[in-house]
Amino acid sequence: MEAAAAQATASGWRANLATIAAMTARAKNELLRVPGAAIPGVLAPTIFFLGLNGVFGALIDLRGFDTSSYESFIVPVSMLQGAGFTGAAAGVNLARDYEQGWVDRLLVSPAPRWVLLAGNVLAASARSLVPATFVLAIGFAIGVQWPGLDGLLVCYLMVAAMAAVAACWGSMLALHYKSQSAAPLMQAGMMALVLLTPAYAPLELLQPWLEAVARINPVTHVVEAARQGFVGDVTWAGTWPGIVALVGLLVVLGSLALREMRRTNV
Amino acid sequence: MSGLGTNARVVRALGARSIRQTFRRPQLISPIIVFPTLLLAIQTGGAGAGINLPGFPPVQSFLQFMLAGSMMQSMMLAGNSGGIAFAVDIEMGFTDRLFASPIPRFAIVLGRLAGTAALGLFASVWFLAIGLIFGAHIEGGIPGALLATFLITASSLAVGGIGAAIALRSGSASVVQGLFPLVLVVLFLSSAFFPQELMIEPAKTIAEYNPFSFIVEGVREPIVSGIDAKQTLEAVAAIVGIILLGLALSASALRHRLRVG
Numbered sequence: 001m002e003a004a005a006a007q008a009t010a011s012g013w014r015a016n017l018a019t020i021a022a023m024t025a026r027a028k029n030e031l032l033r034v035p036g037a038a039i040p041g042v043l044a045p046t047i048f049f050l051g052l053n054g055v056f057g058a059l060i061d062l063r064g065f066d067t068s069s070y071e072s073f074i075v076p077v078s079m080l081q082g083a084g085f086t087g088a089a090a091g092v093n094l095a096r097d098y099e100q101g102w103v104d105r106l107l108v109s110p111a112p113r114w115v116l117l118a119g120n121v122l123a124a125s126a127r128s129l130v131p132a133t134f135v136l137a138i139g140f141a142i143g144v145q146w147p148g149l150d151g152l153l154v155c156y157l158m159v160a161a162m163a164a165v166a167a168c169w170g171s172m173l174a175l176h177y178k179s180q181s182a183a184p185l186m187q188a189g190m191m192a193l194v195l196l197t198p199a200y201a202p203l204e205l206l207q208p209w210l211e212a213v214a215r216i217n218p219v220t221h222v223v224e225a226a227r228q229g230f231v232g233d234v235t236w237a238g239t240w241p242g243i244v245a246l247v248g249l250l251v252v253l254g255s256l257a258l259r260e261m262r263r264t265n266v
Numbered sequence: 267m268s269g270l271g272t273n274a275r276v277v278r279a280l281g282a283r284s285i286r287q288t289f290r291r292p293q294l295i296s297p298i299i300v301f302p303t304l305l306l307a308i309q310t311g312g313a314g315a316g317i318n319l320p321g322f323p324p325v326q327s328f329l330q331f332m333l334a335g336s337m338m339q340s341m342m343l344a345g346n347s348g349g350i351a352f353a354v355d356i357e358m359g360f361t362d363r364l365f366a367s368p369i370p371r372f373a374i375v376l377g378r379l380a381g382t383a384a385l386g387l388f389a390s391v392w393f394l395a396i397g398l399i400f401g402a403h404i405e406g407g408i409p410g411a412l413l414a415t416f417l418i419t420a421s422s423l424a425v426g427g428i429g430a431a432i433a434l435r436s437g438s439a440s441v442v443q444g445l446f447p448l449v450l451v452v453l454f455l456s457s458a459f460f461p462q463e464l465m466i467e468p469a470k471t472i473a474e475y476n477p478f479s480f481i482v483e484g485v486r487e488p489i490v491s492g493i494d495a496k497q498t499l500e501a502v503a504a505i506v507g508i509i510l511l512g513l514a515l516s517a518s519a520l521r522h523r524l525r526v527g
Contacts, residue, residue, distance in 0.1 A: 043447045044447060044450070047447050047450045047451055047454065048450070050454070051450065051451070051453075051454025051455075051469075052454075053466065054454060054455070054465055054466045054468075054469030054470075055454055055459045055460045055465055055466075055469065056313050056316065056459075056460060057465070057466035058316070058319055058460075058464045058465070058466065059313060059315070059316055059319070061319060061320075062315055062316070062318060062319065070466075181291065184296030184297075184300060184301075188296065188300055188301065188304060191301070191304060192304055192308075195304075195308040195312070196308065196311075198312075199308070199312060200308075200309070200312030200313045201312055201313060201315060205315045206311055206312060206314075206315075207310065207311040207312075207314045207315075209311060210307075210308070210311025210312060213311075
């Protein structure tokens with residue numbers, strides 16, 4: 001009896017994993033079949049990276065700026081921004097799928113709701129590596145310092161997890177409003193979350209109001225963890241707060257997105 | 267005279283429609299108001315210490331300096347949003363119905379541009395109000411504020427002309443929407459967000475010749491120090507140049523649209 005129950009559980013997990021893999025593959029196919037759709041997500045963070053570097057590069061001359069390369073300072077922010085845009089795009093795509101009736105078909109399938117959400121979120125996480133790698137390649141071309149293998153791994157971990165956070169946020173809004181009209185809210189929310197941090201300058205050089213906001217914004221830890229290899233050494237003390245912040249955001253936003261998915265009726 | 271009055275009524279009606287359309291669709295209004303306001307807050311808070319850099323022009327605050335850049339950003343995105351909405355009208359066949367009606371074709375384009383200009387006016391008033399609420403001084407006083415508002419409104423007409431031309435030529439909203447990153451490039455390669463002398467090469471050199479730098483300096487001067495005839499004239503010349511370019515492109519695109527249907 002117990003063996004039969006264990007077999008059923010294993011089979012259920014296999015089915016769930018297969019569903020997640022299928023949904024991730026669908027997102028990958030979309031990327032391959034409509035490569036143009038990925039261009040804005042790649043272009044926007046790249047333009048921001050090059051633009052901010054050209055415009056605010058002189059800020060490193062300020063007393064208290066502890067790096068000599070603004071491009072190295074700003075590149076992880078642009079990679080995280082790309083992750084935010086990619087995650088928000090996952091929300092927009094979900095809203096489009098809802099408008100076209102695709103979500104209804106998924107909801108009548110025997111797949112659990114969390115599996116459907118996980119497929120969308122993991123696909124966004126994987127897709128976020130495309131803009132991140134593009135921005136980083138441009139960064140290396142214009143003189144971004146090599147962050148070391150550990151720095152690179154930590155940065156990519158932060159980027160992938162940040163995209164998952166953004167996808168949970170986007171999915172929650174998509175399922176709540178059930179319309180692509182909510183797209184600006186998805187994008188603006190992520191933009192604010194990533195940029196209301198020491199994105200442009202160290203905490204001590206921010207205006208007092210932004211410093212106060214950045215100190216309570218959990219994404220500040222994510223930005224600092226992703227940045228550490230580019231501006232100094234990678235340490236566990238600089239990494240774990242970022243991981244904790246991302247896990248916390250994933251739990252909160254993932255739960256909210258799942259709640260919206262459970263509330264969605266066919 | 268009656269013909270002129272009719273055309274004015276058509277332009278007014280289409281302009282009012284385009285404004286209503288923008289305020290009804292979050293996708294159109296957010297780039298004009300939400301994103302530039304968010305960026306103004308973030309850049310002011312994040313890069314505000316930049317006014318302590320040697321060579322930064324004397325300003326009361328970084329917010330005061332940034333107001334012109336935010337107005338420019340909003341105005342350019344209003345032009346882009348106007349182009350997207352125009353292309354949606356073309357895709358949905360609304361423009362074809364207008365072409366078939368007994369009104370001059372130029373009034374159709376002018377109606378859209380009137381709406382874009384009104385959004386530019388709204389954006390300039392919005393950012394001046396935000397500046398005043400958060401403590402920025404308008405050194406040029408009421409005449410300075412009016413001049414900045416006029417220059418932004420005229421610029422949105424100019425940029426809207428280019429957006430309308432691309433909408434008419436392509437007839438595709440996604441093509442016009444694809445220009446959004448270009449707007450950011452043009453802005454970053456101008457002195458919209460930082461003094462040109464303190465920018466990093468090659469952005470510094472490009473910003474020196476970018477016509478949008480002349481416009482932004484013309485808008486900024488009445489805010490940070492007072493009205494300056496030379497900078498105002500340079501801004502007006504840049505705006506006139508872009509208007510002429512927009513008119514030429516729009517006329518050519520309109521002919522193309524009428525030919526291909």
